[in-house]
Amino acid sequence: MNPLAVLGFVAIVAVGSLASPTSQSSNMKPSQWLKPSELESTPSLDELTFEQLENMPLEKGAKLVRKIYHLSQIDYSVTPNFVPSPSNVPVYIFNNKGEKETCNLNNYVDIAKNKPRFGEQEVTVFITGLPQSLDDVKKANNRLIQAYIQRYSQKPQPPKDEDSSKWENEQPVGGHLVVIDLGHTINSVQRYTSLNVEETGRMIAKTFAELMEECDVDVEDMHVVAQGIAANVAGSAGKAFRDITSHKLDRITALDPARQVAKNPKVLSGLARGSANFVDAIHTSALGMGTTRRVGDVDFFPNGPCEGTPGSRNVIDAQTRATRYYAETVRPGNSRNFPALEANSLKKYRSKEGYGKRAYMGIATRRDTTGDYILEVNEQSPFGKRSAPQQRSVQSFNDESY
Numbered sequence: 001m002n003p004l005a006v007l008g009f010v011a012i013v014a015v016g017s018l019a020s021p022t023s024q025s026s027n028m029k030p031s032q033w034l035k036p037s038e039l040e041s042t043p044s045l046d047e048l049t050f051e052q053l054e055n056m057p058l059e060k061g062a063k064l065v066r067k068i069y070h071l072s073q074i075d076y077s078v079t080p081n082f083v084p085s086p087s088n089v090p091v092y093i094f095n096n097k098g099e100k101e102t103c104n105l106n107n108y109v110d111i112a113k114n115k116p117r118f119g120e121q122e123v124t125v126f127i128t129g130l131p132q133s134l135d136d137v138k139k140a141n142n143r144l145i146q147a148y149i150q151r152y153s154q155k156p157q158p159p160k161d162e163d164s165s166k167w168e169n170e171q172p173v174g175g176h177l178v179v180i181d182l183g184h185t186i187n188s189v190q191r192y193t194s195l196n197v198e199e200t201g202r203m204i205a206k207t208f209a210e211l212m213e214e215c216d217v218d219v220e221d222m223h224v225v226a227q228g229i230a231a232n233v234a235g236s237a238g239k240a241f242r243d244i245t246s247h248k249l250d251r252i253t254a255l256d257p258a259r260q261v262a263k264n265p266k267v268l269s270g271l272a273r274g275s276a277n278f279v280d281a282i283h284t285s286a287l288g289m290g291t292t293r294r295v296g297d298v299d300f301f302p303n304g305p306c307e308g309t310p311g312s313r314n315v316i317d318a319q320t321r322a323t324r325y326y327a328e329t330v331r332p333g334n335s336r337n338f339p340a341l342e343a344n345s346l347k348k349y350r351s352k353e354g355y356g357k358r359a360y361m362g363i364a365t366r367r368d369t370t371g372d373y374i375l376e377v378n379e380q381s382p383f384g385k386r387s388a389p390q391q392r393s394v395q396s397f398n399d400e401s402y
Contacts, residue, residue, distance in 0.1 A: 042064070042067055042068065042071070043064075045068070045078070045189055045190045045193055045194075046188075046190050048064075048068075048189045049188065049189060050130070050131065050134055050187075050188070050189060050192075050316065051134070053065070053189075053314060053315050053316055054134055054135070054136065054314050054316045054317075055314070056314055056315070057313075057314065058288070058307055058308045058312055058313060058314050058315060058317075058318060059307060061288065061314050061315040062285070062287055062288035062289075062307035062308065062315055062318075065288055065289055065315055066287070066288075068193075068261075069259050069261055072193070072261050072262075076263070076264075076265055078193050078194055078261050078262045079194065079262055080194060080195065080196035080197065080198070080199075080262035080263060080264070081194050081196065081262075082191045082194045082195050082196060083195075083196045083199045083200055083203070084182065084185035084186075084200065086104065086105035086106045086203060087104050087105070087106050088104070088184075088185055089104055089105040089180060089181065089182055089184065089185055090102065090103075090104055090181040090184050091103050091104055091105055091108040091178065091179065091180050091181065092178075092179040092181065093108065093111065093112055093115065093176060093177070093178050093179075094145060094148070094149060094176065094177040094178075094179070095115065095116075095152075095176055096149065096152035096153040096172065096174055096175065096176075097149075097153065098149045098153070101115070105180065105203070105204070105207060108178065108180075108207065109207055109210040109211055109214055109215065110214075112176070112178070112211065112215050113214050113215045115176065117174070118176055118215055118217075119211075119215040119216040119217045119218075120216075121152075121173070121174040121175040121176065121221070122152070122173055122174065122175030122176075122221050122223070123175060123176050123178065123211070123217050123221055123222045123223070124148055124175065124176075124177050124178070124222075124223045124224075124225060125178045125179075125180060125208075125222065125223070125224045125225070126141075126144060126145075126148075126177060126178070126179045126180070126225045126226075126227075127180045127182050127204070127224065127225070127226040127227065127230040127233060127234055128141060128179065128180070128181050128182055128183035128184070128227050128230060129182065129183050129186065129226065129227040129228030129229045129230035129231065129233075129258065130183045130186065130192075130227065130228055130229075130316065130319070130320070131183045131184060131186060131187045132181070132183060132184070133187070134316055136314075136316045136317040136320045137183065137316065137320055139320075139324075140320035140321075140323040140324045140327070141179075141227075141320075141323065143323070143324055143327040144225075144323055144324075144326065144327040144330065145177065145179065146327075147327040147328070147330035147331045148175075148177040148330055149177070150330075150331055150332055151172075151173055151175070151330050151331070151332060152172060152173055152174055152175045152176070152177070153172055154172055154332050155171065155172055155332070156171075156172070156173065156332050156333075157332040157333030180204065182200070182204075182230050182233065183227070183228075183230070186229065192229060192261075193261040193262055194261075194262045195229055195233075195262065196262070197229070197232045197233050197235075197236050197260060197262075197263070197269055197270055198236050198267075198269050200233050200236070201232075201233045201234070201235065201236025201237040201238075201239070201240055202236065202237070202240040204233065204234075204237045205236075205237040205238070205239075205240035205241040205244060206240075206244065208222070208224075208237065208241050208249070209241060209244045209245050212245065212247075219245075219247050219248075219249065219250055220250050221250075222249065222250060223250065223251045223253065224237070224238075224249055224251065224252045224253070224276070225252075225253045225255065225326070226252065226253070226254055226255065226257075226271075227255045227256070227319075227320075227322070227323055228255070228256055228257070228258045228289065228290075228319050229258040229260070231252075231254035231255065231256075231257035231258065231270075231271050231281070231295070232257065232258065232260050232269070232270035232271050234252050234254070234271060234275070235252065235254075235269075235270045235271030235272060235275040235279075235295070236269055236270060236271075236275075237249070238252060238271075238275035238276045239275060248276055248277050249275070249276040249277070250276060250277050250278070251276055251277065251278045251279070251280070251367075252271065252275055252276040252278075252279045252280075252296075253279075253280050253281070253282075253326065253363075254271055254279065254280070254281035254282070254295060254296060255282055255322035255323045255326055256282060256283055256284045256285055256289070256290045256318075256319045256320075256321070256322035256323075257270075257271055257281055257283070257290060257291055257295050258289050258290055258291065258319070259289070259290070259291045270295075271295045271296070272295055273295070273296060273297050277367075278297055278367050279295065279296035279297050279298075280296050280297065280298050280299075280300070280365050280369075281294075281295050281296040281298070281299045281300065282300045282302070282322040282325060282326060282361060282362075283299060283300065283301045283302075283305065283322070284302055284308065284309045284312070284318055284319065284321040284322040284325070285306070285307060285308050285309075285312070285315060285318035285319045285321070286301060286305040286306060287305060287306055287307045288307045288308055288315045288318050288319070289315050289316075289318070289319045290318075290319060292305045294372065297369070297370050298359065298365060298369040298370055298371060298372075298373060299371075299372050299373070300338075300340055300361040300373045300374075300375065301372065301373070301374050301375075302321075302325065302338075302361070302374075302375055302376070302377045303346060303374075303375075303376055303377060304345055304346030304347075304349070304374055305345075308321070309321050309377055310377060310378070310379040311378075311379030311380060321383075324381070324383065325338065325361070325362065325377065325383050325384070326362055326363070328362070328381070328382060328383055328384055329360075329361070329362025329363045329364060329384075330362070330363050334382070334384065335360065335362060335363055335364035336360050336364055336386060337362070337382065337383070337384025337385075337386045338360060338361035338362055338375055338377070338383075338384045338385070338386070339358055339359075339360055339361075339375065339385070339386060340358065340359050340360070340361050340373035340374060340375035341356050341357070341358055341373060341374055341375065342356050342357040342358070342359070342371050342372065342373050342374075343356070343372065343373065343374040344372045344374070345374065346374055346376075348374070349374035349375070349376075357371070359373055361373065361375060
């Protein structure tokens with residue numbers, strides 16, 4: 001068994017105080033394996049808010065999230081009954097000048113096909129997984145949006161370890177960024193935990209098929225980037241897209257893929273290897289809102305499987321760190337800021353520094369990379385260990401709402 005999966009299982013089981021050696025049975029009531037005080041202090045899903053989690057210390061919030069997940073899996077009492085209406089899912093289309101078109105999931109394909117050169121260049125689809133009413137989410141998402149605008153408008157910059165003369169004739173990548181703001185509709189913890197990943201994924205997959213058919217988007221030029229619970233939606237969308245078109249999505253990048261609370265225990269759903277031709281994942285709160293489960297061809301664990309990477313103040317901040325790390329790699333010249341080493345623990349990573357198989361986390365991850373990778377990151381931006389300290393104040397971002 002994958003050591004990371006074992007660690008995740010241990011972390012979940014350790015949430016409760018076990019009353020007896022037989023208390024691991026799924027047939028037992030929570031009162032038989034949790035202390036009464038722990039049951040009484042656990043809020044119901046309709047009582048807990050994202051704002052409370054954002055204002056809760058990281059360790060406390062991570063423990064609470066794990067407890068809620070574990071309780072939900074005893075009898076699968078949380079059912080996947082929330083599917084947002086397409087007309088309520090905002091979609092934003094950004095061109096390489098940063099100009100934004102606002103639409104929704106029902107009509108964005110019609111608007112996209114009237115955009116100059118849409119379909120002739122790279123198309124990135126970013127699916128949000130948390131509401132941008134949360135400050136940490138808003139900041140992280142806007143950093144990613146600004147990074148892609150730079151990628152599509154600015155001349156590529158050489159990585160810091162390459163000769164700049166080789167890049168003199170390079171031209172901007174060019175492209176469009178489509179933001180499917182699913183997080184806008186996931187405005188409560190109850191909706192978050194009860195999201196029907198399969199149905200929502202199928203709904204989004206239909207629009208991907210329309211992009212290919214009506215906008216002449218080559219599936220190899222489309223990259224899906226998904227955040228938190230939306231990473232599971234992207235996985236389901238990949239499966240549905242293949243059923244509709246007989247093609248696989250080319251790449252799905254999961255930004256701290258979340259545990260799926262509401263699910264059918266007899267059906268494998270969500271994100272997994274095979275959801276696209278290439279699936280890469282960045283886990284920044286594996287023991288919090290994220291998961292230790294290996295979901296991709298390659299899974300990166302900054303600072304190892306943890307409640308939150310260095311500098312994370314709460315579970316929301318911890319989950320959005322993956323978005324911020326990825327945004328850093330999208331910015332021209334920063335694609336190799338996060339070198340990682342194949343390992344399944346931080347201890348192994350540190351003991352084998354300088355040896356073993358290496359890879360870059362982020363947009364530059366090679367398609368033939370497989371396995372679990374560990375790396376260390378900085379507490380503040382720039383987060384990549386390869387970043388030069390003097391670059392901290394060079395690039396500023398607009399943190400206003402998109």
